[in-house]
Amino acid sequence: MKRTTLAGIALAVTAGLGLTGCAGAAGPAEPQAAEGKTRLTVSVWNYEGTPEFKALFDGYEAAHPDVDIEPVDILADDYPQKVTTMLAGGDTTDVLTMKNVIDYSRYASNGQLQEINSVVDKVGKDNLAGLDAFNLDGKYFAAPYRQDFWLLYYNKDLLKAAGVDEPKDLTWEKYSELAKKLTTTADGKKVYGTYHHIWRSVVQAIAAAQNDGDQVSGDYGFFQDQYNTALDLQKAGATLDFGTAKSQKTSYRTMFESGQAAMMPMGTWYIAGILQAKKDGKTNVNWGLAPLPQKDANGKVTTFGSPTAFAVNKNAAHSDEAKKFIQWAAGEEGAKAISKIGVVPALKNDAVTAEYFKLDGLPTDELSKKAFTPDETALEMPVSDKSAATDKILNQEHDLIMVGERSVADGIAEMGKRVKDEVLK
Numbered sequence: 001m002k003r004t005t006l007a008g009i010a011l012a013v014t015a016g017l018g019l020t021g022c023a024g025a026a027g028p029a030e031p032q033a034a035e036g037k038t039r040l041t042v043s044v045w046n047y048e049g050t051p052e053f054k055a056l057f058d059g060y061e062a063a064h065p066d067v068d069i070e071p072v073d074i075l076a077d078d079y080p081q082k083v084t085t086m087l088a089g090g091d092t093t094d095v096l097t098m099k100n101v102i103d104y105s106r107y108a109s110n111g112q113l114q115e116i117n118s119v120v121d122k123v124g125k126d127n128l129a130g131l132d133a134f135n136l137d138g139k140y141f142a143a144p145y146r147q148d149f150w151l152l153y154y155n156k157d158l159l160k161a162a163g164v165d166e167p168k169d170l171t172w173e174k175y176s177e178l179a180k181k182l183t184t185t186a187d188g189k190k191v192y193g194t195y196h197h198i199w200r201s202v203v204q205a206i207a208a209a210q211n212d213g214d215q216v217s218g219d220y221g222f223f224q225d226q227y228n229t230a231l232d233l234q235k236a237g238a239t240l241d242f243g244t245a246k247s248q249k250t251s252y253r254t255m256f257e258s259g260q261a262a263m264m265p266m267g268t269w270y271i272a273g274i275l276q277a278k279k280d281g282k283t284n285v286n287w288g289l290a291p292l293p294q295k296d297a298n299g300k301v302t303t304f305g306s307p308t309a310f311a312v313n314k315n316a317a318h319s320d321e322a323k324k325f326i327q328w329a330a331g332e333e334g335a336k337a338i339s340k341i342g343v344v345p346a347l348k349n350d351a352v353t354a355e356y357f358k359l360d361g362l363p364t365d366e367l368s369k370k371a372f373t374p375d376e377t378a379l380e381m382p383v384s385d386k387s388a389a390t391d392k393i394l395n396q397e398h399d400l401i402m403v404g405e406r407s408v409a410d411g412i413a414e415m416g417k418r419v420k421d422e423v424l425k
Contacts, residue, residue: 001057004041004072037068038321042095042310043083045076052146052343053097056329059337063328067321087112090315094322098142098309101133105383107311113141114312114319119327128330128346130307133379142311143330144346146338148268149305150206151371152290158182158191158262166367167263167290172229175263175293179238182262193238195261196230197252198245200398201304201380202265203230209304209378210295215394216386218420220412225295227401227408234402242402257283265292267305268372272342275361289368301374307346348373389423 044053057069072093074082080103083096087107096113098104107113120140125131129147134140152175154167162182170178179193196202203226208215213222233239239261240250253270255261257277277283291301310329312322328334332352335345339356353372357364381387394415401411 001061001069001071004070037066038318039068039070040095040318040321040325041070041072041093042325043072043074043086043093043097045074045079045097045099047071047073051341052338055337055341055343056145056334059333060325060328063333064324067325069325083107087313091313092315092317093313094316094318095325096311096313098311100306101379101383102381102387104134104142104309104311105136106385108136108141112314114314114316114323115139115141116143116312116323116326119143119323119330122327123330123347127349129348129377130305130309130346130379133307133383134309142309143326144307144309145326145329145334146308146343147305147346147377148308148344149374149377150201150265150267150303151292151374152263152265153256153270153274154263154288154290155256155259155261156286156288158259162262166288166365168367168370169297169299170290170293171297172226172293172295176229176233176238179233179263180236183236183238191259192240192255192261194233194263194265195252195255196233196239196242196265198242198250198399198402200395203227203402204394204398205304205378205380206265206292209376210302214382216382216384216390216419216423218416218424220415223412223415224408227411230402231408242399246399246403253277256287257285259285268344271344271362275342275359278361288363288365289371291371291374300376301370302376302378303374304378304380306380309346344372386423390419393418393422 042057044050047053053071057071061067061069079099083103086093117140120128120131120143123143128144130144134142134144152167159166159182164178164182167178182193184191204215204223207213207223207226211222234241240255244250252264252266253273256264257274274283274287292303294301310326312319312326316322330346332347332349335347335352336355338345339352340359342359344356345352353369356362356372357369381391397406397411397415397418400406401408406414
């Protein structure tokens with residue numbers, strides 16, 4: 001497997017241009033696969049720091065010895081803009097990783113991706129979590145291989161010390177009561193019953209998912225109960241207050257791994273992080289997973305999350321091989337490959353779940369397994385050309401509510417007014 005950076009591509013292009021005036025000289029050759037092999041290029045971000053890519057590429061090459069995969073590595077912060085530029089310039093990278101559904105919608109609508117309905121059908125529509133986000137009028141231009149979603153992390157030792165059973169079947173009301181009960185101070189050390197990070201999604205995306213609310217509608221009354229819960233916990237001292245967490249740039253990992261928080265709503269991406277921290281001896285927290293608390297005690301678990309997907313470039317040099325790779329990556333073999341490193345795959349079946357729970361250090365109790373299979377996972381933010389501008393406004397007003405500069409009612413009203421005036425018009 002070779003690795004190409006965009007800087008390297010630019011140098012090659014520049015060098016080639018400089019040599020065109022020399023008789024008999026040739027520009028630098030494009031990196032080639034080994035003789036007899038197909039060279040499949042895949043756009044990625046921060047390849048060295050994103051182990052799921054290597055797990056997928058190594059697994060595919062092992063299963064398909066006639067293919068060499070070459071990652072086209074891009075800085076994470078630059079990724080959306082670089083891919084946009086590549087596509088506009090007719091770049092022939094075969095597979096494009098869709099970092100978010102908003103960019104996906106734009107590329108697909110612009111006719112820059114190939115339709116891959118046949119791939120989705122072979123993997124199985126009913127098995128892929130997050131697939132609905134890629135449905136554009138019955139056509140799919142990408143298939144998810146990863147689906148992160150939110151659940152509840154908890155410290156088993158702190159709950160046991162408080163005489164509390166595992167946190168199953170929690171409503172937000174029961175969760176708040178439990179967080180207050182678990183909040184203690186001993187030897188001058190404060191232990192919070194829970195920790196809510198500063199992201200607006202901790203309130204707004206949860207409220208939207210569990211109330212079937214639309215975050216780009218301009219009508220945000222469905223946020224109210226969730227804000228009241230968050231502010232009540234803060235007022236009771238059962239979570240670190242928002243202003244302190246933001247000003248001190250508090251790490252949610254530190255809060256949980258140091259035992260400063262007994263519970264914490266957070267995404268599944270943290271599973272790989274805490275497993276590594278345990279392996280490296282940086283924490284001794286005895287942790288478990290539970291479903292995210294719910295609005296109603298009806299037995300159904302609704303959460304939110306974001307899928308990550310692969311798409312075939314409209315100008316791909318190897319379209320057929322690209323589709324084969326996506327079918328493998330989104331399918332059972334790809335799911336097992338990333339499960340082994342703690343990444344949650346989009347494919348959900350008993351074999352994949354069993355593989356995931358073989359991870360060394362992962363809690364294997366029934367509650368943790370239940371948390372891994374929510375009934376419904378809503379998108380963190382809807383796919384819309386209004387999403388980016390709306391997100392900015394919702395973030396600003398969220399901060400004002402959480403630090404007490406606006407009441408919940410006034411903040412929600414201001415969100416609606418601004419989104420309608422500044423975005424929807």
